[in-house]
Amino acid sequence: MLVVVGLVVAAILGWFVFTIVWLWRNQERVVFQPPGTEIEAPLRAKRVEFKAFDGHELFGYLVASPHATQPAAAVVIAFHGNADLAAWLVPWAQELANRADASVFVPEYRGYAGIRGIPSYETAASDARGALEFVRAELRSTRIVLFGHSLGTAIAADVAVLMAPDVPDGLVLQSPFTSAREMAARMMVPPIPWLWRRISRVHYDTRAIVARLGCPVWVAHGTRDVVIPQRMGRQVFAAARNQGELLIVEGAGHNDVADVGGERYWRWLTAAVAGQARVGDDAARRVAGS
Numbered sequence: 001m002l003v004v005v006g007l008v009v010a011a012i013l014g015w016f017v018f019t020i021v022w023l024w025r026n027q028e029r030v031v032f033q034p035p036g037t038e039i040e041a042p043l044r045a046k047r048v049e050f051k052a053f054d055g056h057e058l059f060g061y062l063v064a065s066p067h068a069t070q071p072a073a074a075v076v077i078a079f080h081g082n083a084d085l086a087a088w089l090v091p092w093a094q095e096l097a098n099r100a101d102a103s104v105f106v107p108e109y110r111g112y113a114g115i116r117g118i119p120s121y122e123t124a125a126s127d128a129r130g131a132l133e134f135v136r137a138e139l140r141s142t143r144i145v146l147f148g149h150s151l152g153t154a155i156a157a158d159v160a161v162l163m164a165p166d167v168p169d170g171l172v173l174q175s176p177f178t179s180a181r182e183m184a185a186r187m188m189v190p191p192i193p194w195l196w197r198r199i200s201r202v203h204y205d206t207r208a209i210v211a212r213l214g215c216p217v218w219v220a221h222g223t224r225d226v227v228i229p230q231r232m233g234r235q236v237f238a239a240a241r242n243q244g245e246l247l248i249v250e251g252a253g254h255n256d257v258a259d260v261g262g263e264r265y266w267r268w269l270t271a272a273v274a275g276q277a278r279v280g281d282d283a284a285r286r287v288a289g290s
Contacts, residue, residue: 046064052123056123062106078104080151105139132159146171156172160213218269223249
């Protein structure tokens with residue numbers, strides 16, 4: 001009997017050690033999953049070259065509204081998710097630019113779309129900071145709004161912190177997660193706080209960031225999101241020091257919030273870009289579907 005118990009304990013410990021070692025070695029591969037393809041965005045999007053904060057060569061797509069003034073009244077920097085590409089976000093950017101009368105810049109990360117390098121927490125931060133400096137230097141807009149989808153929400157939140165002492169004119173988060181630690185727990189990785197702090201190289205904590213940001217925080221989430229549950233989006237919005245508007249889209253999953261939300265989604269997004277005042281509480285609950 002003691003032998004059996006010993007074997008069970010040894011098996012559990014072995015699994016635990018294996019999981020920790022695997023996570024240590026492969027956490028960036030879990031967080032960043034570049035699609036194995038290279039595509040170019042439609043011709044209506046201008047491909048521009050820029051440099052990451054550490055000097056790495058990158059590119060992105062700039063979409064300008066046909067009605068926008070120069071310099072644009074507002075520029076949206078849109079950070080895509082972990083298994084996405086900047087080129088795939090261009091149709092969305094074109095729709096937003098047309099509706100919001102703004103310019104939209106969609107930067108690409110290293111390791112994606114044929115850009116040399118391996119993506120990581122540190123390189124993504126450097127790439128995103130380079131995108132911010134490009135917009136500041138080249139577009140000279142009076143308003144900068146940060147948008148992110150999925151992993152891009154955490155990157156956008158980190159960029160908002162880097163802008164200090166300035167703040168973005170809006171932080172717009174579509175399908176956000178609360179923190180990397182809570183996502184790790186959701187993925188059945190040992191959710192032990194002291195252990196996570198010691199092995200993690202990924203330190204995203206969007207909920208903590210929005211709690212101290214002065215800019216309006218807008219959140220959209222789908223009720224059928226099986227990648228990042230809607231409760232995380234609600235928790236991020238609830239934690240925000242300056243709440244914009246919460247949009248919960250019934251029936252939407254992780255990647256189709258805009259499609260399922262339709263006009264309600266686009267009204268929510270254009271209001272965020274324009275910096276319109278939040279609607280009254282009763283109306284807000286109706287828009288959020290709560």
